[in-house]
Amino acid sequence: DIQMTQSPSSLPASLGDRVTITCRSIQDIGNYLRWFQQKPGKSPRLLIYGATNLAAGVPSRFSGSRSGSDYSLTISSLESEDMADYYCLQSSESPFTFGAGTKLELK
């Protein structure tokens, strides 16, 4: 199974900050990487697919990038509504696997 190493597990940040969350895969997953946002008591929401493509309705302050086997989700200017848990998912090879998650919270 492909293991996704997500970091950090917790990210204290201030409103207006630029924040980055990273997932790393030892095996090649190409661009088969998705990012999700989950708020307490809610279902996950797709933010990014194909490593860099913004899903419909997602604000442009969210972006995805890839550098080799490192995949990043960046929020350019943090807003209060962005406080949530974030997960990556590789869908290159079954079984699909999620990263362990990042809790984004106010500093």
Add this chain to the structure above:
Amino acid sequence: QVQLKESGPGLIQPSQTLSLTCTVSGLSLTSNSVSWIRQSPGKGLEWMGVIWRNGGTDYNSAIKSRLSITRDTSKSQVFLELNSLQTEDSAMYFCAGSWFAYWGQGTLVTVSS
């Protein structure tokens, strides 16, 4: 619009078999895959398995021996069966379609005697 809705027993005893239904609207099961994902309280997301648009399936290695995903395209429903339940199977269970673009609200399953 696209909607997915999970339904299930809520409370179930250890060793029994869990049966969940995902009812899908606005999305053709013969054109889209549907995955099941679960989340234990306070924990992360765990992908359980998928039924592909051709009806084939793939499962999480850790639970493959206990899991079955099927569908009824005429009713636009996807089913999950997980047997030999343990307390560790207590979780919120979600179904998601169209490559995770659409999610149900989830159904909470508690395994307890």
